[in-house]
Amino acid sequence: xxxxxxxxxxxxxxxxxxxxxxxxxxxxxxxxxxxxxxxxxxxxxxxxxxxxxxxxxxxxxxxxxxxxxxxxxxxxxxxxxxxxxxxxxxxxxxxxxxxxxxxxxxxxxxxxxxxxxxxxxxxxxxxxxxxxxxxxxxxxxxxxxxxxxxxxxxxxxxxxxxxxxxxxxxxxxxxxxxxxxxxxxxxxxxxxxxxxxxxxxxxxxxxxxxxxxxxxxxxxxxxxxxxxxxxxxxxxxxxxxxxxxxxxxxxxxxxxxxxxxxxxxxxxxxxxxxxxxxxxxxxxxxxxxxxxxxxxxxxxxxxxxxxxxxxxxxxxxxxxxxxxxxxxxxxxxxxxxxxxxxxxxxxxxxxxxxxxxxxxxxxxxxxxxxxxxxxxxxxxxxxxxxxxxxxxxxxxxxxxxxxxxxxxxxxxxxxxxxxxxxxxxxxxxxxxxxxxxxxxxxxxxxxxxxxxxxxxxxxxxxxxxxxxxxxxxxxxxxxxxxxxxxxxxxxxxxxxx
Amino acid sequence: xxxxxxxxxxxxxxxxxxxxxxxxxxxxxxxxxxxxxxxxxxxxxxxxxxxxxxxxxxxxxxxxxxxxxxxxxxxxxxxxxxxxxxxxxxxxxxxxxxxxxxxxxxxxxxxxxxxxxxxxxxxxxxxxxxxxxxxxxxxxxxx
Numbered sequence: 304x305x306x307x308x309x310x311x312x313x314x315x316x317x318x319x320x321x322x323x324x325x326x327x328x329x330x331x332x333x334x335x336x337x338x339x340x341x342x343x344x345x346x347x348x349x350x351x352x353x354x355x356x357x358x359x360x361x362x363x364x365x366x367x368x369x370x371x372x373x374x375x376x377x378x379x380x381x382x383x384x385x386x387x388x389x390x391x392x393x394x395x396x397x398x399x400x401x402x403x404x405x406x407x408x409x410x411x412x413x414x415x416x417x418x419x420x421x422x423x424x425x426x427x428x429x430x431x432x433x434x435x436x437x438x439x440x441x442x443x444x445x446x447x448x449x450x451x452x453x454x455x456x457x458x459x460x461x462x463x464x465x466x467x468x469x470x471x472x473x474x475x476x477x478x479x480x481x482x483x484x485x486x487x488x489x490x491x492x493x494x495x496x497x498x499x500x501x502x503x504x505x506x507x508x509x510x511x512x513x514x515x516x517x518x519x520x521x522x523x524x525x526x527x528x529x530x531x532x533x534x535x536x537x538x539x540x541x542x543x544x545x546x547x548x549x550x551x552x553x554x555x556x557x558x559x560x561x562x563x564x565x566x567x568x569x570x571x572x573x574x575x576x577x578x579x580x581x582x583x584x585x586x587x588x589x590x591x592x593x594x595x596x597x598x599x600x601x602x603x604x605x606x607x608x609x610x611x612x613x614x615x616x617x618x619x620x621x622x623x624x625x626x627x628x629x630x631x632x633x634x635x636x637x638x639x640x641x642x643x644x645x646x647x648x649x650x651x652x653x654x655x656x657x658x659x660x661x662x663x664x665x666x667x668x669x670x671x672x673x674x675x676x677x678x679x680x681x682x683x684x685x686x687x688x689x690x691x692x693x694x695x696x697x698x699x700x701x702x703x704x705x706x707x708x709x710x711x712x713x714x715x716x717x718x719x720x721x722x723x724x725x726x727x728x729x730x731x732x733x734x735x736x737x738x739x740x741x742x743x744x745x746x747x748x749x750x751x752x753x754x755x756x757x758x759x760x761x762x763x764x765x766x767x768x769x770x771x772x773x774x775x776x777x778x779x780x781x782x783x784x785x786x787x788x789x790x791x792x793x794x795x796x797x798x799x800x
Numbered sequence: 801x802x803x804x805x806x807x808x809x810x811x812x813x814x815x816x817x818x819x820x821x822x823x824x825x826x827x828x829x830x831x832x833x834x835x836x837x838x839x840x841x842x843x844x845x846x847x848x849x850x851x852x853x854x855x856x857x858x859x860x861x862x863x864x865x866x867x868x869x870x871x872x873x874x875x876x877x878x879x880x881x882x883x884x885x886x887x888x889x890x891x892x893x894x895x896x897x898x899x900x901x902x903x904x905x906x907x908x909x910x911x912x913x914x915x916x917x918x919x920x921x922x923x924x925x926x927x928x929x930x931x932x933x934x935x936x937x938x939x940x941x942x943x
Binding site for chain 2 (some may be wrong): 380382469482485488489
């Protein structure tokens with residue numbers, strides 16, 4: 304019997320999927336070996352190099368092999384579900400293989416290492432590593448993961464190798480908006496803007512008083528809104544207004560939607576100030592700062608300057624989902640904690656490096672409230688067309704996109720409460736559980752101490768999945784898994800008969 | 801990769817979508833304009849350009865599609881008159897260097913040429929093709 308056409312079709316599609324997955328594996332392997340650059344400055348750490356070379360080199364070789372043997376003769380277009388399958392495979396490899404250097408060189412167990420790797424790639428910044436004890440290699444590796452994860456594996460792959468045609472892959476990783484009307488050119492532009500920010504941040508931090516190594520790590524982790532630090536006290540170690548100012552600038556740049564960043568760089572101010580996310584930011588930040596200042600920091604610190612600085616920094620680090628901190632969170636009080644939780648849930652800009660529900664969705668729902676009111680007041684036959692400024696144009700917001708936003712927010716909050724319940728079941732207090740889980744799900748990285756090397760494994764696994772789901776925005780994980788399982792069953796059933 | 805162009809395709813019907821898909825595949829920056837949002841369903845997954853919903857006869861729509869920056873505008877709407885108008889506006893108002901318009905009615909090609917607009921007419925292309933292949937038949941077996 305000749306093979307069925309559907310089977311042939313699926314085999315051909317999965318060859319292309321495997322080839323492009325291989326390309327991302329190659330890139331991941333390269334990224335894992337890259338921190339070895341630190342050996343130039345600290346040759347004494349060469350003994351740990353194998354922990355990076357073996358998994359990284361192995362993954363790169365596997366990827367290169369897949370690509371060479373299965374590459375399509377000409378670039379193939381991919382649909383979004385196909386892109387989702389690639390993204391899931393790539394992230395699984397990033398989490399599992401990416402954990403190996405941490406097990407070997409930082410002495411973590413499997414659960415902790417996967418947690419730390421996921422926290423890195425998803426730009427969360429929650430950590431179970433004792434940064435005073437590990438080598439420079441490990442520290443640089445953590446920052447590299449955040450830098451790459453912030454840009455997005457699909458974006459980096461498209462920018463570096465071209466990759467498949469169409470927007471299936473970038474949409475699957477939650478980067479569906481483009482700067483220019485071609486996906487490859489758009490990804491290159493995004494990567495250059497991002498690299499420009501990191502380099503500028505690096506120089507600025509060096510000038511502000513950090514040494515080169517700290518400047519590199521903190522620049523990488525601030526612009527990616529990651530939040531890994533090389534010091535246990537995080538940014539509080541420097542206690543310097545200048546360092547804090549540079550970090551704040553980087554966090555806000557990282558939190559901006561790349562389209563807004565692009566408009567800003569091109570000097571299109573009107574497009575920036577009309578943008579809903581920028582307006583929401585301009586409203587939320589002052590409110591958060593005032594609440595934090597009046598209810599908590601004003602009484603906590605002796606000098607007005609210090610308490611203002613803390614209020615500003617902590618508000619911005621929460622909303623931009625970065626997770627750097629200048630002080631601990633004991634004694635902040637209920638009102639301030641609530642502001643933190645709300646801001647971590649709201650999160651940064653859509654199509655930025657930040658996490659959370661995203662400011663665009665909150666802004667759209669906020670506007671929808673008014674549209675709904677107006678619709679009730681208008682005569683029944685009136686037709687209204689809700690619009691939101693997007694760049695220089697007023698774009699209509701149809702019911703379908705509002706529906707998607709509502710479903711997303713519902714899922715997000717449902718997961719938030721389920722996860723928080725799980726944490727309370729392990730004996731953590733209600734406010735600590737809500738705080739910590741909002742931090743993991745929003746890929747923020749602020750911690751009240753639930754996440755630690757001694758945390759129960761189940762808590763770490765729950766947070767690991769929260770970080771992954773928060774970064775990939777749920778639906779992709781669902782679509783990718785369902786498609787892979789369904790197609791896999793089909794292929795196995797057919798080849799069995 | 802050859803230098804990429806910024807191309808605006810007006811009309812996302814059979815011809816427009818074919819061109820938009822092909823140009824996007826080749827790596828060009830493509831913006832496609834159509835009056836109806838449903839028309840974009842014709843685009844395949846290899847298309848990664850921008851879509852603009854609007855009537856291209858209004859210059860506001862062309863401004864949204866950033867026609868002033870375009871290297872080339874292809875008017876591939878259904879109506880000849882729409883194409884003529886889009887082509888003229890693109891050339892005169894937005895100063896686009898290269899404008900190509902589709903014309904269904906071959907008799908109108910002359911009028912376009914007088915306005916200095918490059919045209920392509922599927923009707924006359926198909927007609928010429930049939931005439932030529934008939935003539936070749938006759939030459940090969942003269943009965």
